[in-house]
Amino acid sequence: MRTRHVERHRTERIGWLRAAVLGADDGIVSTASLVVGVAASHATRGNILVAGVAGLVAGAMSMAAGEYVSVHSQADTEAADFEREREELRTDYKSEVKELTKIYTDRGIEPSLALQVAEQLMAHDALGAHARDELGISETLSARPIQAALASAGSFAVGALLPLLVTAFAPSAGLIPLVSATSLVSLAALGGVAAHAGGAGVGAGALRVTFWGALAMLSTAGVGALFGRVI
Ligand SMILES: [Zn+2]
Numbered sequence: 001m002r003t004r005h006v007e008r009h010r011t012e013r014i015g016w017l018r019a020a021v022l023g024a025d026d027g028i029v030s031t032a033s034l035v036v037g038v039a040a041s042h043a044t045r046g047n048i049l050v051a052g053v054a055g056l057v058a059g060a061m062s063m064a065a066g067e068y069v070s071v072h073s074q075a076d077t078e079a080a081d082f083e084r085e086r087e088e089l090r091t092d093y094k095s096e097v098k099e100l101t102k103i104y105t106d107r108g109i110e111p112s113l114a115l116q117v118a119e120q121l122m123a124h125d126a127l128g129a130h131a132r133d134e135l136g137i138s139e140t141l142s143a144r145p146i147q148a149a150l151a152s153a154g155s156f157a158v159g160a161l162l163p164l165l166v167t168a169f170a171p172s173a174g175l176i177p178l179v180s181a182t183s184l185v186s187l188a189a190l191g192g193v194a195a196h197a198g199g200a201g202v203g204a205g206a207l208r209v210t211f212w213g214a215l216a217m218l219s220t221a222g223v224g225a226l227f228g229r230v231i
Pocket residue numbers: 085088096099130134
């Protein structure tokens with residue numbers, strides 16, 4: 001019993017950790033690429049920082065908006081399922097008892113015991129029992145759009161801060177290599193942490209995100225250098 005309880009909490013923690021790491025990855029990649037691209041066009045440090053801060057705010061807001069909308073639609077679906085379940089319990093309680101009994105029997109409980117359990121749980125909290133065991137919705141797992149939006153925006157902003165801090169303090173001549181190097185090292189570390197948390201290979205996880213980060217920075221550096229020459 002103790003192991004299963006700990007395991008479930010660990011799974012929830014991993015979920016949050018991975019979302020935070022992915023948000024931070026996004027923040028690092030998009031802001032570092034922006035900074036490297038603008039710097040490659042020979043902009044002043046002031047302009048690079050303005051572009052970087054605008055990128056941080058825009059990215060954090062779009063992450064929050066995207067997360068809020070997607071989690072909110074999940075919350076809407078859950079609320080609709082709840083309403084339908086409440087109606088079914090009101091109009092056809094007997095069938096709902098049969099349904100829950102079947103769920104427990106399918107899970108291996110002896111039929112007469114399954115019926116007893118279903119009846120007692122429904123007598124105690126019929127909607128809660130059906131939500132948890134039929135719909136798979138529990139209090140801890142229910143959709144929380146605001147928390148999800150804030151967590152997503154926050155992790156993006158934290159990730160974006162790194163290349164911005166390097167931009168603010170790096171010597172002008174070394175700005176592009178320093179922003180690129182510190183961002184790639186952080187991406188590798190975050191990629192490794194996320195892979196480890198998910199039980200996957202640390203090396204592969206680190207390599208994957210570093211490769212895409214490098215590709216993004218190379219692309220924006222190319223675009224920036226091109227525009228810097230033309231404009
Ligand atoms: Zn039901």
